[in-house]
Amino acid sequence: MCWDGVRKQPNKTRVSCFTTSQFLVFKNGLLETNKQRIKSTSCFRHAPSVRMETLVVQTPSRQYPIYFGTGILENKEYFEQHIPGDKVLVVTNDVVGPLYLQRLKHTLESSNKLVFSLEVPNGEIHKNLTTLSQIYDKCMEARLDRKSTLVALGGGVIGDLTGFAAATFVRGVPFIQIPTTLLAVVDSAVGGKTGVNHPKGKNMIGAFYQPQAVVVDINTLHTLDDRQLAAGLAEVIKYGLIRDVAFLEWCEANIERLMKRDPEALRYAMYQSCKNKSDVVSADERESGIRAILNLGHTFGHAIEAGTGFSTWLHGEAVAAGMVMASEMSYRMGWLTKEDVGRVESILSRASLPIRPPPTMTLEKFMTFMSIDKKVESGKLKLVLLRGIGNAIVTGDFPMDVLQETILYFQKLVLSHPEQYEVPLASQSL
Ligand SMILES: NC(=O)c1ccc[n+]([C@@H]2O[C@H](COP(=O)([O-])OP(=O)(O)OC[C@H]3O[C@@H](n4cnc5c(N)ncnc54)[C@H](O)[C@@H]3O)[C@@H](O)[C@H]2O)c1
Ligand SMILES: O=C(O)C(=O)C[C@@H](O)[C@H](O)[C@H](O)COP(=O)(O)O
Numbered sequence: 001m002c003w004d005g006v007r008k009q010p011n012k013t014r015v016s017c018f019t020t021s022q023f024l025v026f027k028n029g030l031l032e033t034n035k036q037r038i039k040s041t042s043c044f045r046h047a048p049s050v051r052m053e054t055l056v057v058q059t060p061s062r063q064y065p066i067y068f069g070t071g072i073l074e075n076k077e078y079f080e081q082h083i084p085g086d087k088v089l090v091v092t093n094d095v096v097g098p099l100y101l102q103r104l105k106h107t108l109e110s111s112n113k114l115v116f117s118l119e120v121p122n123g124e125i126h127k128n129l130t131t132l133s134q135i136y137d138k139c140m141e142a143r144l145d146r147k148s149t150l151v152a153l154g155g156g157v158i159g160d161l162t163g164f165a166a167a168t169f170v171r172g173v174p175f176i177q178i179p180t181t182l183l184a185v186v187d188s189a190v191g192g193k194t195g196v197n198h199p200k201g202k203n204m205i206g207a208f209y210q211p212q213a214v215v216v217d218i219n220t221l222h223t224l225d226d227r228q229l230a231a232g233l234a235e236v237i238k239y240g241l242i243r244d245v246a247f248l249e250w251c252e253a254n255i256e257r258l259m260k261r262d263p264e265a266l267r268y269a270m271y272q273s274c275k276n277k278s279d280v281v282s283a284d285e286r287e288s289g290i291r292a293i294l295n296l297g298h299t300f301g302h303a304i305e306a307g308t309g310f311s312t313w314l315h316g317e318a319v320a321a322g323m324v325m326a327s328e329m330s331y332r333m334g335w336l337t338k339e340d341v342g343r344v345e346s347i348l349s350r351a352s353l354p355i356r357p358p359p360t361m362t363l364e365k366f367m368t369f370m371s372i373d374k375k376v377e378s379g380k381l382k383l384v385l386l387r388g389i390g391n392a393i394v395t396g397d398f399p400m401d402v403l404q405e406t407i408l409y410f411q412k413l414v415l416s417h418p419e420q421y422e423v424p425l426a427s428q429s430l
């Protein structure tokens with residue numbers, strides 16, 4: 001099937017990374033060009049001033065496009081070829097739904113789809129089995145079948161919940177990610193980790209399940225508040241720290257542009273982040289090794305989220321503080337200099353992100369929540385540490401004392417200067 005709609009409407013939907021004789025074809029689940037199967041496709045590799053459009057993620061279980069554009073929520077061509085059946089269920093929440101649901105429904109209905117929708121309550125605290133059950137109830141009520149498609153319209157919470165519902169309802173239905181937060185665009189919508197939290201641990205119940213497509217309408221980011229934008233920047237900066245020093249340097253030079261939402265800077269940050277994530281996930285879809293580097297700061301960060309009841313700290317904020325803790329520990333292992341740690345703190349602070357854990361996170365609390373991390377193997381904790389800026393490793397080879405001293409160091413710091421280490425904009429509710 002050729003993507004005729006795209007070629008006929010060049011002003012609306014440019015696929016400028018392909019030559020005119022090379023357009024996208026999905027056949028039997030494989031992405032092909034009309035000339036040859038492609039290994040990986042990307043455009044807009046280096047130049048921040050060039051528009052980016054489509055990036056293809058290639059995993060063993062599925063290959064799929066990430067479409068970037070403005071106003072593409074209103075363009076049915078981006079959805080049509082990825083929706084095999086006649087029914088669609090759009091899952092969103094009570095914040096994003098009022099903003100974008102009608103527009104999306106209209107687009108899908110113009111492709112003659114029967115569109116159902118469900119608005120679940122907003123927030124990380126609702127990323128749980130109760131909300132998941134509401135999605136299954138809606139699937140049953142709408143009599144969805146194996147050809148029906150679930151669409152996630154929202155941030156990472158909606159994407160993770162909907163993806164897991166899609167992975168499990170009738171043992172798997174197609175799903176499409178429409179990420180509407182910066183964090184979801186650069187991280188959660190890509191790579192197929194889906195799931196929900198358990199009160200005792202983050203994302204403890206879930207599945208690896210790739211979407212059919214990721215549709216990024218950059219316009220939706222206009223309604224995002226500054227705190228959420230900053231949370232997304234934490235994961236953007238993460239890619240620089242774990243494997244892409246050139247990108248980290250670019251972030252350092254452009255962080256103010258990003259905070260001011262300069263469109264070209266945001267486009268480049270989104271593209272380069274997705275490229276990094278896509279490369280890692282393609283190499284190790286189910287996290288048997290290298291994929292775990294995407295977890296930099298997360299073992300500490302997830303402990304902060306769970307330890308504060310999933311209700312105070314945003315995921316990106318917790319990851320920011322966690323990346324500083326991982327950096328400090330890497331310094332104590334002799335792998336980073338004090339200047340390197342300062343560099344990590346500086347870029348995160350400039351992005352208005354917290355660089356210390358909350359005073360309530362005692363050593364005992366950290367150890368309890370960290371002990372149920374998914375990287376624990378036969379009781380042994382593994383951490384993502386830095387063996388230099390841009391060079392993350394996954395290791396269980398560290399003395400427990402160094403970990404505990406690191407946590408105690410931060411606890412002492414925040415207890416002696418609690419006023420310095422508040423979560424930015426903490427007065428805003430989640
Ligand atoms: N699956 C993965 O690989 C992966 C990766 C990173 C994070 N995550 C998960 O993602 C979640 C965090 O995602 P998040 O930061 O997007 O949080 P979120 O989904 O809670 O969204 C943040 C807030 O922004 C609101 N919102 C969303 N889009 C908006 C828009 N366009 N305009 C205005 N408001 C909007 C939401 O309603 C919410 O209040 C966490 O649960 C985290 O564990 C998953
Ligand atoms: O995609 C991945 O792999 C990641 O680790 C990305 C993280 O940013 C994300 O927060 C992920 O959900 C964490 O995964 P978990 O397996 O530690 O729950």
Ligand SMILES: [Zn+2]
Binds near residue numbers: 187235
């Ligand atoms: Zn994350």
